[in-house]
Amino acid sequence: MSAVGIALVAFVAVTAVATVLVRDVLSAIIIFGAYSLGMALFYTLLLAPDVGLTEAAIGAGVTTILLLVTIAKTTRPIGDRVLASINWPAAVVVGVLAVLIGSTVPYIPTDNFTGGLTPVIANPNVTGYYLEMTYADTGVTNAVTAVLAAYRGFDTFGEAVVVFAAGVAVLVVLHTEVFS
Amino acid sequence: MSVDPDRPYTESLIIMTAVRMVAPFVLTYGLFITFHGADSPGGGFQGGALVGVVVLMLAFAFGARPTREWIGNDVITGLAAGGVVVFVGVGLVAIGLGGAFLEYGRLEPLLGPDAVKWGMEAIEIGGVAAIVASVIMGLFFLTAAGFDRGDGS
Numbered sequence: 001m002s003a004v005g006i007a008l009v010a011f012v013a014v015t016a017v018a019t020v021l022v023r024d025v026l027s028a029i030i031i032f033g034a035y036s037l038g039m040a041l042f043y044t045l046l047l048a049p050d051v052g053l054t055e056a057a058i059g060a061g062v063t064t065i066l067l068l069v070t071i072a073k074t075t076r077p078i079g080d081r082v083l084a085s086i087n088w089p090a091a092v093v094v095g096v097l098a099v100l101i102g103s104t105v106p107y108i109p110t111d112n113f114t115g116g117l118t119p120v121i122a123n124p125n126v127t128g129y130y131l132e133m134t135y136a137d138t139g140v141t142n143a144v145t146a147v148l149a150a151y152r153g154f155d156t157f158g159e160a161v162v163v164f165a166a167g168v169a170v171l172v173v174l175h176t177e178v179f180s
Numbered sequence: 181m182s183v184d185p186d187r188p189y190t191e192s193l194i195i196m197t198a199v200r201m202v203a204p205f206v207l208t209y210g211l212f213i214t215f216h217g218a219d220s221p222g223g224g225f226q227g228g229a230l231v232g233v234v235v236l237m238l239a240f241a242f243g244a245r246p247t248r249e250w251i252g253n254d255v256i257t258g259l260a261a262g263g264v265v266v267f268v269g270v271g272l273v274a275i276g277l278g279g280a281f282l283e284y285g286r287l288e289p290l291l292g293p294d295a296v297k298w299g300m301e302a303i304e305i306g307g308v309a310a311i312v313a314s315v316i317m318g319l320f321f322l323t324a325a326g327f328d329r330g331d332g333s
Contacts, residue, residue, distance in 0.1 A: 049221035057229035065236050069323045139297035140218035149300035153282040160311050164264050167315040170322050179256040179318035180248035
């Protein structure tokens with residue numbers, strides 16, 4: 001992995017831990033926004049610009065704003081302690097999980113981190129077919145869009161309806177029938 | 181840290197000026213991502229999110245209530261429901277023309293030889309982008325208004 005990649009991983013790790021440890025919710029939200037921005041850059045570095053765009057818009061943008069609006073009506077914690085107290089049993093469990101998942105990382109093919117063309121994919125036949133046949137099948141050049149809208153159109157339909165249902169669910173919870 | 185979300189931040193000249201300068205570019209970028217998603221990174225979801233974020237930015241700079249009244253409930257519900265209708269509609273028209281649900285190739289009599297591409301554009305732009313943009317705006321306005329709607333709930 002390049003120096004930029006290592007720096008981004010370190011940045012994401014530091015901001016993720018800081019989000020948990022900082023006691024002030026406003027600070028935690030801002031740091032969480034920085035974490036999302038780091039993840040967006042990292043996805044772009046890993047040649048996933050579609051995911052990076054989503055992370056930047058939803059993670060860094062919308063989530064941050066929604067959380068800020070939510071805490072606007074709360075109060076800040078009294079006192080000047082910067083860090084929250086750590087729940088050690090939970091921290092140990094999380095640490096063990098992190099080590100377990102991290103131990104699988106060396107077994108991921110890493111060719112595309114180093115500029116090679118072998119993609120990290122679970123089922124190369126299906127993915128290879130998409131990459132090869134997208135233009136002939138659908139007439140668009142962005143394979144991600146082709147998979148979303150054409151090959152997996154019904155899944156995307158379900159996802160779009162889930163987003164719609166989320167809006168309806170919030171209306172129901174708030175006992176209102178209008179968004180504005 | 182107790183900010184009334186309905187109060188416009190009229191005193192913050194910096195935020196208002198910054199949003200006024202940035203918003204047209206973000207809107208253009210969002211529309212580009214939406215309409216050019218077939219041939220470059222992005223698509224309806226990302227572009228719709230960016231267009232929704234423009235409205236959130238305006239609300240942050242000029243106050244949630246004026247922005248909410250400017251957008252209006254009809255636009256938000258219309259986009260959300262209309263997006264689902266467009267998505268279902270494209271799928272059902274394909275069935276009506278003898279194909280499977282969302283089988284864009286069957287739309288050729290309506291959309292011409294590039295029916296698959298135009299069918300995908302239709303559900304990305306008219307479906308996904310509209311749903312995502314409107315639900316983001318709606319969630320923001322609902323959260324900003326909170327429970328104080330005066331209806332005793």
